[in-house]
Amino acid sequence: MEKLEHIGIAVKDLAVSNQLFEKILGAPHYKIEEVTSEHVNTSFFKIGETKIELLEATHPDSAIAKFIEKKGEGIHHLAFEVSDIHEAMQRMEEQGFTLLNKTPKRGADNKLICFLHPKTTNGVLIELCQSIEE
Numbered sequence: 001m002e003k004l005e006h007i008g009i010a011v012k013d014l015a016v017s018n019q020l021f022e023k024i025l026g027a028p029h030y031k032i033e034e035v036t037s038e039h040v041n042t043s044f045f046k047i048g049e050t051k052i053e054l055l056e057a058t059h060p061d062s063a064i065a066k067f068i069e070k071k072g073e074g075i076h077h078l079a080f081e082v083s084d085i086h087e088a089m090q091r092m093e094e095q096g097f098t099l100l101n102k103t104p105k106r107g108a109d110n111k112l113i114c115f116l117h118p119k120t121t122n123g124v125l126i127e128l129c130q131s132i133e134e
């Protein structure tokens with residue numbers, strides 16, 4: 001793992017939470033992006049080396065809608081940057097972690113991503129992410 005790339009936070013209302021996190025962090029979000037495949041709207045804040053990703057559901061079937069219904073708003077996942085996502089996924093699978101997608105998916109903020117099932121990671125949803133060179 002290279003670094004903690006971002007912390008994902010599930011929120012009910014992105015506009016309201018953007019204002020809240022701007023107050024906390026002292027800087028506005030730098031990007032808003034819809035990820036249609038994941039049924040989410042996202043916004044990103046940068047604080048030092050790490051980002052905060054706010055996630056709002058755009059559909060009742062979204063993982064974020066289900067999470068908020070069950071647990072309420074709050075920390076949803078930790079995302080670690082890797083230099084080679086295929087290698088990282090293979091290493092995780094060999095060590096017995098359950099991959100939630102067998103091939104990397106396209107995520108927000110120009111990333112290839114893969115999630116590990118929280119049942120195999122002490123209840124923490126972990127995302128592996130690799131930046132896409134364009």
Ligand code: CMX
Nearest residue numbers: 035038063064066067076077100107108115118123124125
């Ligand atoms: N962190 C920790 N635990 C979580 C969780 C999370 N974010 N989301 C769900 N869980 C728990 C559930 O509460 C449940 O626990 P219990 O069995 O103790 O009740 C358990 O995981 C399994 O839940 P499930 O009913 O099998 O499955 P869900 O339908 O709740 O799906 C998960 C859970 C993680 C498999 C699903 O949310 C998923 O595939 N996530 C990956 C994709 C994703 O999160 N996309 C949104 C973000 C996209 C982005 O960052 O761009």
